Amino acid sequence: MTSVYGPATNWATDFDHADPEYNKNIHKIWDDLKTSGCPIAHTDRYGGAWLPLTYEMVHEISYDTTHFSSRSPVVGQLKPSEIPDAIPAPVGGVPPISSDPPFHAGARHLLLPIFAPKKIDPLNSVIREFCHKLIDDMGDKEFVDGAVEYAQNIPVMVVAHLLGFPLADADQFRVWIRSALEDVGESREQREIDQLALADYINKHIDQRIENPGDDLISYLLNAEMEGEKLSREHVFGTVALALIAGIDTTWSALGSSLLHLASNSVDRRRLVENPSMIPQAIEEFLRAYAPVTMARLVTEDMEFHGVHMKKEDWVLLPFPAANRDEKEFPNADTVDIDREINRHTAFGLGIHRCIGSNLARLELNVAVEVFLERFPDFEQDTKEEVKWSLGQVRGPRKLPLRILARS
């Protein structure tokens, strides 16, 4: 399928983050923009959007919730104001990621205990066992797809577990997530059909939990209170949709990029196989260098920003992955260095919207990489086949051809 806008013609003035060339060549595109003196790219696509590339600007926007609203964290062809029945600020459609102060704090506060480190640690053994099963399922194949046969399955299992959804529906989740996150430049009709199907699925589960509460996030939300009142149905629905959409593509992408790095860097691979205790620090470096998630904001009023004139309702992409490659903040930013000890990366965002699932994502990444290296102490990229990159605001390999050289 092709974007309704056609291929991007100029990355400085007509960029398209959902153009297949963007994620594939992202580091070269940013470097070219920065060296040509364009730290903020612009496009008229999507009704007008900006792409600031420095750590300083990403930092500033993250903390300025007055001028930059989170109401719609994924750039679409329509602005929220053009969508009938869209839930207005400060709540937005998928709280708390779509919420602004003052509503945001309460909506986030009630979710934080679910994702706190000590609460999620017991999932370690569940994830580990599942990773081993995925590798068992690969049998003795020499060639495997690290994205399809491994990375994509782990966060789906975790999120299904969290929400009490059957794992058998995993393929269906991935279709909806792709539609929501990757197909932003394609025909709106198919996306609307997918969104309705996703809404039906979630509503069916909410109705079931009202009848038969369980030990899952939906039941928790149905019981939760904000300022002494139960959450609205829209709020419960939005948070469930958020958990499903935000928890899967993101971790899958970070894991795929980490495996790709290890497949193509034999020194790092060997060091981590020999010293698994180095894995957590290496994961932080992979999160810095291959951060998957770019968020979006909407400008709340006309303003000047670092020499450009932003208009009310312009989109602003918030590329944490580009901030992580800023030489001013990270010396030798383009070198992936698993010995990097000082690493104040922004892969999980900055400020009040810090990824609420970051502890869970880190746990999944650490366990999944550890098990993969334990079972496949040697592997390489199968260069006969191409790596296929995702489209849009979440960047990671969707096809990752690997050749297994040793098993244990």
Added chain:
Amino acid sequence: MRVHVDPSKCQGHNRCYALAPELFDVDDYGNAFELNDGVVPAGLEDKARLALANCPEFAISIEE
């Protein structure tokens, strides 16, 4: 040496807790706080500095 987490800045990234669990703990909401009134036992000074240097929110301070 003493460490301190500014609760108004901490967003629960948990980098300090992962890097120096001897010096930091997290509450039920995943927000960090310093252990032992922030007093850094001898020999753990480098860990305290590492935690400070890795906090994405610049929420940690050190009193030498």
